[in-house]
Amino acid sequence: MSARSARRAVLFDFGGVLTSSVLDGFAAFGRDECGDETLPMRLFAEDPTARQLLVDHEEGRLGHDPFEAGLAERLRAQGVEVETEGLIGRMQARLVRDEAMVELVASLREDGVPVGLVSNSLGRDCYAGFDLPTMFDAVTISGQEGVRKPSRRLYEIGCERLGVAPHEAVMVDDLAQNIVAAERLGMAGVVHREAEETAAQLSQLLEVGARRTSTVQ
Incomplete structure (x- = not known):
């Protein structure tokens, strides 16, 4: 991974990434x-x-x-x-918290990697059980911003709040179309399927390797 292509921040989707599919x-x-x-x-x-x-x-x-x-x-x-x-x-009702992904977010943050949430909101209670301000350095939610993924503006807001340019960031999302949109803006993308695979991909993309990302189960 060249210094030019390495990334230093990660933005996460919510539903299907921090929760089950x-x-x-x-x-x-x-x-x-x-x-x-x-x-x-x-x-x-x-x-x-x-x-x-x-x-x-x-x-x-x-x-x-x-x-x-x-x-x-x-x-x-x-x-x-x-x-x-x-x-x-x-x-x-059938969505459950993915503890391995919550642990991955925490481990990245502990290792000094800025982490943010970029999420399309659905319903008044979709984030119940998650202390988002504690988990993330920045939170960007579509219903509060008036724009939704895959609009590039929501990704731009997420990057701005982390203090990084798009080419310095990785977007993790379970929907391929959202990753395509992020990559068009210059972000790197990870299509999430399971925590261990996502952690391995992030360890390859980040310029500051998170010490525990490759061991998340």
Whole structure:
């Protein structure tokens, strides 16, 4: 790794990185409540109204309750009757904290590597159980900034808050399209699948090797 290409800071996504897979969680919700595990993600991908609801919510223009109501209506349009209240919570109920990734973030920070969160928010309680200001040097959340990934502006804000340029930073995200967008800005990218693999990739990318990243299990 050349001095020119080495990185000195890491930005992490939240859902699917610090937690178990969001896609798997939504699929389980679809199977259990909708009778079709593909429906939630298919709705966001293919239904223009549902997609706009998600964009407006993640960018802070649409609150928790109106988003739940709108999404429930779109599910009903697909022939699926769901309880509106608590819908987001039920979609996220199967997500569990990934302790190995939380440990990785802590170990990087202890080794002097600036760490930040760059996350598209979903619902009022999606970060419950995580003390984000304690875990990270900087926190950037889409609903507070009015812009969402994969917009380059959210990555820029995350880098600015860490005091680094994009070419000095690594983005860790479970969605490949978000990594592609980060790389277009000059960041290095890691598509997260499991903690040990992510730790190994970071140990190769960072100019200051974190002493414990390669041993995270």
